[in-house]
Amino acid sequence: MIDWFPLWLSLRVAALATLFVLTVGTLVAYLLSHKSFPGKNLVDSLITLPLVLPPTVLGYYLLVIVGRHSPLGQLYEGLFGQPLVFTWQAAVVAAFLHSAPIYIKAGRAVLETVDTRYEWAAHSLGASEWRTFWRVTLPLAWRGLSSLGSLSFARSLGDFGVTIMVAGNIPGQTQTLSVAIFDAVESGNGRLARILVIVISAAALALLWAAGYLSRPARAQSAG
Amino acid sequence: MRIDARLVKRLPPTGGSEAFELNVHLKSDADVTVLLGPSGAGKTLTLNCLGGFATPDEGRILVNDELYFDGPTKLRLPPQQRRCGYIFQDHALFPHMTVRENLRFAANAGRGNSGLNRHRRIVELLETFELADLAGRKPAQLSGGQKQRAALARMLVNEPKLLLLDEPTRGLDGRLKQTFYELLGKLRERSTAPMVLVTHDLEECMELAGHVCLMEAGRFTQCGPRERVFARPANVEVARSLGIYNILPAVIEALDPGRDCSRLSVLDQLWEVHYLPGRLIGDQGYVCMRQSETKVVVVSDAPAAANQLLLKVESASPSLRGMRIQLEHAVIAEISEAEYALCRGSERLKVEVPSAAVYFVGK
Numbered sequence: 001m002i003d004w005f006p007l008w009l010s011l012r013v014a015a016l017a018t019l020f021v022l023t024v025g026t027l028v029a030y031l032l033s034h035k036s037f038p039g040k041n042l043v044d045s046l047i048t049l050p051l052v053l054p055p056t057v058l059g060y061y062l063l064v065i066v067g068r069h070s071p072l073g074q075l076y077e078g079l080f081g082q083p084l085v086f087t088w089q090a091a092v093v094a095a096f097l098h099s100a101p102i103y104i105k106a107g108r109a110v111l112e113t114v115d116t117r118y119e120w121a122a123h124s125l126g127a128s129e130w131r132t133f134w135r136v137t138l139p140l141a142w143r144g145l146s147s148l149g150s151l152s153f154a155r156s157l158g159d160f161g162v163t164i165m166v167a168g169n170i171p172g173q174t175q176t177l178s179v180a181i182f183d184a185v186e187s188g189n190g191r192l193a194r195i196l197v198i199v200i201s202a203a204a205l206a207l208l209w210a211a212g213y214l215s216r217p218a219r220a221q222s223a224g
Numbered sequence: 225m226r227i228d229a230r231l232v233k234r235l236p237p238t239g240g241s242e243a244f245e246l247n248v249h250l251k252s253d254a255d256v257t258v259l260l261g262p263s264g265a266g267k268t269l270t271l272n273c274l275g276g277f278a279t280p281d282e283g284r285i286l287v288n289d290e291l292y293f294d295g296p297t298k299l300r301l302p303p304q305q306r307r308c309g310y311i312f313q314d315h316a317l318f319p320h321m322t323v324r325e326n327l328r329f330a331a332n333a334g335r336g337n338s339g340l341n342r343h344r345r346i347v348e349l350l351e352t353f354e355l356a357d358l359a360g361r362k363p364a365q366l367s368g369g370q371k372q373r374a375a376l377a378r379m380l381v382n383e384p385k386l387l388l389l390d391e392p393t394r395g396l397d398g399r400l401k402q403t404f405y406e407l408l409g410k411l412r413e414r415s416t417a418p419m420v421l422v423t424h425d426l427e428e429c430m431e432l433a434g435h436v437c438l439m440e441a442g443r444f445t446q447c448g449p450r451e452r453v454f455a456r457p458a459n460v461e462v463a464r465s466l467g468i469y470n471i472l473p474a475v476i477e478a479l480d481p482g483r484d485c486s487r488l489s490v491l492d493q494l495w496e497v498h499y500l501p502g503r504l505i506g507d508q509g510y511v512c513m514r515q516s517e518t519k520v521v522v523v524s525d526a527p528a529a530a531n532q533l534l535l536k537v538e539s540a541s542p543s544l545r546g547m548r549i550q551l552e553h554a555v556i557a558e559i560s561e562a563e564y565a566l567c568r569g570s571e572r573l574k575v576e577v578p579s580a581a582v583y584f585v586g587k
Contacts, residue, residue, distance in 0.1 A: 115316070117313075120277050123302070124310040125379075126304050127333035128333075140319070
């Protein structure tokens with residue numbers, strides 16, 4: 001009998017991480033694409049950093065930043081009554097870190113392709129920036145952003161390095177799919193490893209297809 | 225003054241273009257002010273400064289006695305509070321909304337109107353601009369003319385205090401342009417706000433302008449009421465840029481205020497025109513005469529008399545009014561086909577300009 005807990009956990013972690021990416025990531029991408037502020041290049045570099053650093057380094061940083069003795073970790077513990085590290089919630093943070101940089105970088109490019117004239121038109125009609133964002137910019141960028149969201153979900157599903165550093169490998173608690181595969185191979189359980197590999201590959205393929213489907217150009221419609 | 229805007233804006237050089245400086249003072253009391261000039265003259269930048277989408281480096285913008293921008297005190301009203309109706313090139317109708325939703329977006333964004341009033345205004349505007357049957361369509365399903373009507377209607381929803389139109393007839397054919405000018409008449413029934421219109425189309429300027437600002441390389445070369453700018457170009461460059469004048473170098477030979485008469489030497493031919501105040505004998509300059517008023521004397525063997533010139537024919541091509549004759553010294557005359565039939569084949573033609581139609585500009 002196969003234990004499907006890792007699959008269920010991975011889906012839950014990826015869904016939550018994607019939710020955070022879509023909200024926080026879109027906001028950051030909007031700020032980067034529409035605002036100029038001092039230190040913008042530095043922020044941009046900081047956002048790209050997780051893409052180039054080894055997962056172990058990222059995991060180490062996270063342990064330092066949200067560990068039990070750090071201010072952030074203690075704040076979390078005070079708020080939720082349990083530590084963050086080595087729980088499945090830490091896996092969400094790890095997955096977020098894994099997928100947010102790509103989402104923000106590509107999302108910024110998507111938001112920059114929205115013709116400023118639509119936003120100017122909205123402003124000249126008296127619409128606030130907030131309203132313009134919700135009613136004009138976001139709907140016009142929606143196809144691109146939702147396609148990126150689908151990619152983020154697929155990427156969140158696949159994080160291994162940071163997850164094992166901050167969430168560990170506790171079966172039935174923090175063991176996500178990718179960690180379970182590592183565990184199965186380590187312990188010589190080839191059959192389980194094969195099944196889990198096929199499952200995660202199929203899921204990734206389906207998500208990539210969905211991303212491609214969402215980002216395809218809208219059918220040209222014109223009355224001439 | 226309904227519009228009094230002094231604008232200085234410097235753009236640093238970018239990859240493909242050199243540094244640019246806009247430095248203009250727009251003062252107008254007219255219903256329609258037209259900014260006329262070639263592309264790259266800074267017309268759209270001027271409009272964007274008025275609308276609040278570009279911030280001048282220096283200057284002051286006053287519209288209907290309301291301060292939009294003041295350089296020294298760093299006051300800058302955001303676009304939302306300026307209440308400018310802006311028609312962008314290509315109209316910028318929101319592509320994901322229907323025509324009615326576009327208007328409703330405008331109505332909801334504007335403040336201080338009750339829901340019923342907003343609804344009534346939208347219905348009225350859809351009616352006025354003949355959009356009632358198209359209200360459920362998205363912009364992609366509209367023709368060019370329909371989009372234009374929708375953009376005008378959307379602009380008027382919030383009763384703007386200043387109307388800014390950026391090349392609104394670009395890409396429309398002659399018939400649709402005429403329809404658009406009629407629409408602007410309709411617009412006038414609904415809004416008396418001053419309008420600033422950008423164009424590089426001379427005919428459009430003639431059709432619409434009350435006040436004209438000729439623009440070139442970030443400056444106004446001449447401003448004033450339309451008739452004045454077109455009849456009295458400030459200098460020979462302005463006259464050339466208008467493209468409606470025949471321009472020839474001339475020297476003042478005699479001035480007689482008593483008889484209201486001056487004598488000019490144009491290409492060694494003596495011309496008599498009205499008295500030129502403030503000029504001296506020997507002044508060099510140019511005579512400008514409208515191409516449309518440059519007549520060809522068809523049948524005549526006599527040598528060129530006063531106010532006439534005998535010029536070599538360079539080419540002739542069909543035009544709207546008949547034939548367009550290109551003569552030496554870049555003189556152009558338009559004649560009817562019947563007249564052309566009489567002088568076809570002659571090497572030289574005699575042209576004549578009524579003395580009242582000759583305008584002298586100094587060097």
